[in-house]
Amino acid sequence: DVKVTQSSRYLVKRTGEKVFLECVQDMDHENMFWYRQDPGLGLRLIYFSYDVKMKEKGDIPEGYSVSREKKERFSLILESASTNQTSMYLCASSPPSGGAPDTQYFGPGTRLTVL
Template sequence: DVKVTQSSRYLVKRTGEKVFLECVQDMDHENMFWYRQDPGLGLRLIYFSYDVKMKEKGDIPEGYSVSREKKERFSLILESASTNQTSMYLCASSSRTGVPQETQYFGPGTRLLVL
């Protein structure tokens, strides 16, 4: 079974803090993704990575950065947290050679509250 884990289920941070969200997958997947889920807006892609040290912007990258130093780990960084970044953050991974390739496997999510 594919397992995607996220470092925290719940986080409370102050405005202006630097926030790190960690994601680890154990299936040797090449692709990793960070989404945020907000009511009425569905899942929106923040950043994704298709290889170690590679990253590409998704649809809403502003205010975020990412790091992928190892294949199994993908970190999302909020450089200076703001209240509009209060959300559910979801990490996912997928295999470039999987069948079907498009299936992404999600972690349990981190609910972040920025005060």
């Protein structure tokens, strides 16, 4: 089975702090994704990566950055956390496009609260 793990289930940070959310997958997937999920807004893509050291902006990249130094690990960084970044953050991974289906497998999520 595909396993996607996220470093924390719950996180509480203060405004202005730098926050790191880590995601690791064990299926040798090329593609990895970071989403945030808010009530009434569904899943919104922040950033994604289709290869090591490659990154692409999603729909809402402002206030975030990412790092993909190794294939299995994709980090989401909040440079200076703000209260409007309080949300559920979901990481996902999928095999490379063009061959296997684009099924994304999700981690359990990190519930981040910024005070």
